[in-house]
Amino acid sequence: MHSGYVALVGRPNVGKSTLMNALLGEKISIVSSRPQTTRNRISGILSSEQGQIVFVDTPGIHAGRGELNKYMVEVALRSLGDVDVVAVLVDAARTPGAADEEIITRAFASGRPVVLILNKVDAIDKAALLPLIDRLRSLGEYADILPLSALTGDGIERLPEVLLRLLPEHPPFFPTDQLTEVPERFIAAELIREKLFELLREEIPYSTAVEIEKFDESDPTIIRVAAIVIVERDSQKGIVIGKGGKMLKEVGTRARLDLEKLLATRVFLEIFVKVVPHWTRNASDLKRFGYE
Ligand code: GDP
Ligand code: MG
Numbered sequence: 001m002h003s004g005y006v007a008l009v010g011r012p013n014v015g016k017s018t019l020m021n022a023l024l025g026e027k028i029s030i031v032s033s034r035p036q037t038t039r040n041r042i043s044g045i046l047s048s049e050q051g052q053i054v055f056v057d058t059p060g061i062h063a064g065r066g067e068l069n070k071y072m073v074e075v076a077l078r079s080l081g082d083v084d085v086v087a088v089l090v091d092a093a094r095t096p097g098a099a100d101e102e103i104i105t106r107a108f109a110s111g112r113p114v115v116l117i118l119n120k121v122d123a124i125d126k127a128a129l130l131p132l133i134d135r136l137r138s139l140g141e142y143a144d145i146l147p148l149s150a151l152t153g154d155g156i157e158r159l160p161e162v163l164l165r166l167l168p169e170h171p172p173f174f175p176t177d178q179l180t181e182v183p184e185r186f187i188a189a190e191l192i193r194e195k196l197f198e199l200l201r202e203e204i205p206y207s208t209a210v211e212i213e214k215f216d217e218s219d220p221t222i223i224r225v226a227a228i229v230i231v232e233r234d235s236q237k238g239i240v241i242g243k244g245g246k247m248l249k250e251v252g253t254r255a256r257l258d259l260e261k262l263l264a265t266r267v268f269l270e271i272f273v274k275v276v277p278h279w280t281r282n283a284s285d286l287k288r289f290g291y292e
Pocket of ligand 1 (some may be wrong): 018119
């Protein structure tokens with residue numbers, strides 16, 4: 001058997017989280033049409049007769065400002081050093097830029113085998129692939145190059161095969177029914193963040209963090225969760241709650257449905273909103289909300 005860690009890296013919005021969820025068949029990592037939703041490294045475990053692949057989904061690597069952004073890019077770059085194989089995703093529907101090339105160069109510098117994934121092939125004319133591959137090939141010797149669509153699932157079935165071949169011979173690290181190393185309460189917080197990204201405009205989701213205050217599994221028929229949405233300003237608090245509490249209710253309902261699906265049980269979810277001024281700019285607040 002072959003087992004080990006594979007980092008999924010790339011610019012924001014190339015489809016890293018979508019690909020990980022598609023491979024696992026479960027929503028472990030949140031997805032959004034807006035950049036920079038994934039803030040921490042989130043693992044997804046794929047087990048088969050041939051071994052075990054532990055995918056590490058990472059925040060997008062980009063040149064951003066501010067403490068939270070700096071933290072996110074560091075998380076992604078650090079993960080290059082802790083894995084056995086690096087899978088770099090590029091968005092085939094966009095011409096790769098200097099940022100993609102920089103990430104690929106860093107991936108090669110890690111000394112790990114690098115697999116190049118050209119994602120979103122559903123959105124392009126197949127003829128456009130060759131010039132793209134030619135261009136990225138000059139950056140180094142890839143262990144493999146795979147065009148695929150994380151969204152439609154087209155071409156993804158070959159990826160586990162390719163990765164297992166590159167992983168060291170090793171028995172599985174985790175029980176084969178385990179889906180992630182991330183605690184369920186963390187996924188609960190992430191699902192709430194995802195809904196904030198779905199439902200709120202502009203910069204507000206980027207100013208939110210979610211803390212899980214209670215994750216009570218003592219009743220076997222229902223899990224009781226209490227969460228706090230942290231915002232930076234009073235005005236944001238009003239928007240997150242909405243008129244008559246309508247927005248918060250919608251966030252809660254959507255998050256609860258996803259959580260019930262993932263945990264295969266009923267969930268009672270309460271959400272509160274709290275203002276912590278300028279938390280995204282303050283290193284100790286970042287730490288407090290789990291970004292350390
Ligand atoms: P990440 O930031 O790299 O984790 O990207 P996400 O997984 O959050 O995806 C960003 C956006 O790209 C979402 O709107 C996805 O639905 C979309 N997306 C991801 N994979 C594909 C794909 O294969 N084809 C198309 N057309 N869109 C995709
Ligand atoms: Mg992501």
